[in-house]
Amino acid sequence: MASDGARKQFWKRSNSKVPGSIQHVYGAQHPPFDPLLHGTFLRATPKVPTTPVKAKRGSTFQEFERNTSDAWDAGEDDDELLAMAAESLNTAVVMETANRVLRNHSQRQGCHKPPGALGPEQKPKPSVEPPLVSSGDLRLVKSVSESHTSCPAGSASDAVPLQRSQSLPHSATVALGGVPEPSTLSSSALSEREASRLDKFKQLLAGPNTDLEELRKLSWSGIPKPVRAITWKLLSGYLPANVDRRPATLQRKQKEYFAFIDHYYDSRTDEVHQDTYRQIHIDIPRMSPEALVLQPKVTEIFERILFIWAIRHPASGYVQGINDLVTPFFVVFICEYIDEEDVDTADVSCVPADALRNVEADTYWCMSRLLDGIQDNYTFAQPGIQMKVKILEELVSRIDGQVHRHLDQHEVRYLQFAFRWMNNLLMREVPLRCTIRLWDTYQSEPEGFAHFHLYVCAAFLVRWRKEILGERDFQELLLFLQNLPTAHWGDEDVSLLLAEAYRLKFVFADAPNHYKK
Numbered sequence: 001m002a003s004d005g006a007r008k009q010f011w012k013r014s015n016s017k018v019p020g021s022i023q024h025v026y027g028a029q030h031p032p033f034d035p036l037l038h039g040t041f042l043r044a045t046p047k048v049p050t051t052p053v054k055a056k057r058g059s060t061f062q063e064f065e066r067n068t069s070d071a072w073d074a075g076e077d078d079d080e081l082l083a084m085a086a087e088s089l090n091t092a093v094v095m096e097t098a099n100r101v102l103r104n105h106s107q108r109q110g111c112h113k114p115p116g117a118l119g120p121e122q123k124p125k126p127s128v129e130p131p132l133v134s135s136g137d138l139r140l141v142k143s144v145s146e147s148h149t150s151c152p153a154g155s156a157s158d159a160v161p162l163q164r165s166q167s168l169p170h171s172a173t174v175a176l177g178g179v180p181e182p183s184t185l186s187s188s189a190l191s192e193r194e195a196s197r198l199d200k201f202k203q204l205l206a207g208p209n210t211d212l213e214e215l216r217k218l219s220w221s222g223i224p225k226p227v228r229a230i231t232w233k234l235l236s237g238y239l240p241a242n243v244d245r246r247p248a249t250l251q252r253k254q255k256e257y258f259a260f261i262d263h264y265y266d267s268r269t270d271e272v273h274q275d276t277y278r279q280i281h282i283d284i285p286r287m288s289p290e291a292l293v294l295q296p297k298v299t300e301i302f303e304r305i306l307f308i309w310a311i312r313h314p315a316s317g318y319v320q321g322i323n324d325l326v327t328p329f330f331v332v333f334i335c336e337y338i339d340e341e342d343v344d345t346a347d348v349s350c351v352p353a354d355a356l357r358n359v360e361a362d363t364y365w366c367m368s369r370l371l372d373g374i375q376d377n378y379t380f381a382q383p384g385i386q387m388k389v390k391i392l393e394e395l396v397s398r399i400d401g402q403v404h405r406h407l408d409q410h411e412v413r414y415l416q417f418a419f420r421w422m423n424n425l426l427m428r429e430v431p432l433r434c435t436i437r438l439w440d441t442y443q444s445e446p447e448g449f450a451h452f453h454l455y456v457c458a459a460f461l462v463r464w465r466k467e468i469l470g471e472r473d474f475q476e477l478l479l480f481l482q483n484l485p486t487a488h489w490g491d492e493d494v495s496l497l498l499a500e501a502y503r504l505k506f507v508f509a510d511a512p513n514h515y516k517k
Helices: 004-015 053-068 076-088 091-111 135-147 170-178 187-206 212-219 225-235 243-269 274-286 296-312 322-334 353-372 383-399 401-409 414-423 432-444 448-462 465-470 474-482 491-509
Strands: none
Touching (some): 212 225, 225 353, 243 296, 383 448
């Protein structure tokens, strides 16, 4: 058991990704607030639908399948591609190749075998793609996948795949069973698939009135970079669905934002506001990515955005954690003016001044829309976060009792690591590219940042169950949970996490008796 001194010291580290950096809890400006003692937890808990599971299961599963059937995106536009491929392939060849891909994936994930270690007879044929497996043969693929997930005794794994579920649709089953490395796919087929998906977005956005419901469904599986900026603005409610109204709306909102700058920004040196501005000025250099944020023009933009938001929202004011929520919007919107692939290190000074002004205003308004839905996370004592951490604890106890008991036995409290997960929306836990992909789905989910984020956090914690159960010390457990090895994560990892989170939502949203004690 850990001493009180050890627990206090590691409680202070929750803001830092680097062990040994002693700082106060990231975003906590007040003592911990127990919603149960104050009688606010039950009142503030989001209302869970009480409709019986059986009454909605059919429609819910169909919606689930539509929202997550993007693993291969075999839509109507791909029928011709599949037909051509089917002419030259038979079922036996397709199944043999799919089995090899699944077996190779299981070996890489569970047994530390690098792709290069495969024998020549195991190398999948580049001309054959797993998407060509028919729906009738899916059961065979799944059974083969599950029969190859075991590892020899004594072997270790750096990445523990999320558990499969029979309730997952075809696309999620493929993702969980074994998504092949990009090198195993035909580059031409991959580019055709990406081009087809981009065309769907462009067609949807080109109409006189964008169908926002269809746009959400299409965006759940990720948004192509060329249309991400306009899609985020539409999904956040910043831009109207009517195309003709958009230019006037943009001009009006941008003008309104800079009127705020003229009216409020000079007051940052006033005694009543100087503490707020000083804290913002201190926090911005700590943000990520440093190569982008520390550019003078970017620093000035972030200071203005955060200060104006704090002045106009006195109920919460500025709280550490809000600053991180600026970056994804800024990066996505600046990509419209920067051709570089790695925007983290892009030189913003080459962007025209007028374009930077537009990006700044758009970032402010979209961030404001996001915060409107989670503002109780940042009011006095941050009751929204306290409540969500409590719900997360209850959810994990239902999902994986062994992990929950292990944390409890070693006196690791959820607030010690999950506070930051809620305060920063996992931005400190995964790379920026993963955050942007995550937000594609959050923007397309109802109350994505407030409600669906809970299921993502639950899936994220259980994702590391093997490593968690392997730690037998309070300090090592807390250090691991505060410094998770996600530096090399990509879209595939995020898609897998989202598929599991949606499965959890599907199971628990219609089962309130399992959701809370």
